[in-house]
Amino acid sequence: MDKITKKIMDLPKRLLVQEPLNLYTGIRGMFRESSTIAGLPPGQAVYTGLRRDDPFSMSIFLYDEETLEERDNISIEELKQLNVENKFLWLNIEGIHHVEQVKAICELYEIHPLTLEDILTVEQRPKIDDTENYIYTAIRMLQFNPKTRKTVSEQLSMVLLKNVIITFQEKEGDTFEAVRGRLRAGKGRIRKEGSDYLYYALIDTIVDHYFIVMEKFGDQLEDIEERILRSGQRRDFEILYELKREMIHIRRSVWPLREVISRIERDDFKFIKKSTRIFIRDVYDHTIQAIDSVETYRDFISSLSDLYQSVIGNKMNQVMKTLTIISVIFIPLTFIAGLYGINFENVPEFKWEYGYAYFWSLLIGSAVFTLAIFRWKKWI
The missing domain is CATH 3.30.460.20 (CorA soluble domain-like)
Incomplete structure (x- = not known):
């Protein structure tokens, strides 16, 4: 009996709490073995x-x-x-x-x-x-x-x-x-x-x-x-x-x-x-x-x-779709930000009076253009 008791005590806690049917089967098998x-x-x-x-x-x-x-x-x-x-x-x-x-x-x-x-x-x-x-x-x-x-x-x-x-x-x-x-x-x-x-x-x-x-x-x-x-x-x-x-x-x-x-x-x-x-x-x-x-x-x-x-697959697809849309929107924005973050002096827009406004217009225009393509393709 001590051997059987030890086997029961060694059972995982999840089995003892969440799976009483499996526990019953397991204990029954132990007694049969004995x-x-x-x-x-x-x-x-x-x-x-x-x-x-x-x-x-x-x-x-x-x-x-x-x-x-x-x-x-x-x-x-x-x-x-x-x-x-x-x-x-x-x-x-x-x-x-x-x-x-x-x-x-x-x-x-x-x-x-x-x-x-x-x-x-x-x-x-x-x-x-x-x-x-x-x-x-x-x-x-x-x-x-x-x-x-x-x-x-x-x-x-x-x-x-x-x-x-x-x-x-x-x-x-x-x-x-x-x-x-x-x-x-x-x-x-x-x-x-x-x-x-x-x-x-x-x-x-x-x-x-x-x-x-x-x-x-x-x-x-x-x-x-x-x-x-x-x-x-x-x-x-x-x-x-x-x-x-x-x-x-x-x-x-x-x-x-x-x-x-x-x-x-x-x-x-x-x-x-x-x-x-x-x-x-x-x-x-x-x-x-x-x-x-x-x-x-x-x-x-x-x-x-x-x-x-x-259902789980559809949920995952929705998550991946959202992440993909966000990524596609920010990829050109990251490219533009990286382009104007270079350390060369001969970039014309740096000395242009409307260069800053042009930069933000380019970012917003790229995002709107990307969203418009997604809407036209009926992806969103």
Whole structure:
């Protein structure tokens, strides 16, 4: 730990103050370097994310068409005593860095050690695995933090069993409040169709939040575009660079999801009914729209970068134009002043009564003549 602390303290001050996203990435990489994942046999329960102090928490929705039981902060012993016969269970787990508790849950529901390893590996590509006893899905959950105006990305692991769905989250906070509200209200299909429909509803909510994040991106980019056209400050270019990095991360989250949703729609999964796959097709369409939005905003960011360079270039051209005009005006004036500053005695204008007036007339006439040429050429 002393070695890692020293690395953090050696980080540049600019990184600590101005680039919290880069700092987070850098610290996460340091902790990963210190882990002992490399060389371990497959299926080892090792958490690969950032070390957290968040508590471990489990909440449940136990429901059928007529009844609903909602409980927070339940223990594993209480979970074992639940009567889930002829009912559907949604178990939500927050704090997967508590490896022993997660491992106990996986043992309770006979989840394979390789799947446990995937759950604890929080920076993997969205994927879906179909086993004999369950369906495992890894997906990126994106949220927009209005305080930091940053996109928060988190891996969500979902295990769909018969009449049971388990969601594993890194920390507290998710995008599922609307789904919880629908379960509490008991309206529509969600309490009637079973766990596979809830599985669809959770994925659909995650994809819908991609559009919310994209909308926030669009608002920021429009503000930046207006500021660039008005002033073109260096800070706007730095913000564009940060947004570009975030967009790359979002693209890595959204693009592989298309393959996952396509498999769910196309393949014959044991725990997903044919009637539910119709709704999955709608999620697939939304995923394609999200991908199109990502590509659109990527192009928008690139065009804003070009616009910034153009604005800065135009500003520089205006400065150079002004300096050139001033230089061209004063070059002949300097020549005339230098000519009459020579030390020869036989200069006729020196002894002329109107020589001084002639000198100033020549200077002013040269400047006016130069400006007239610029005006005629429409350079000014």
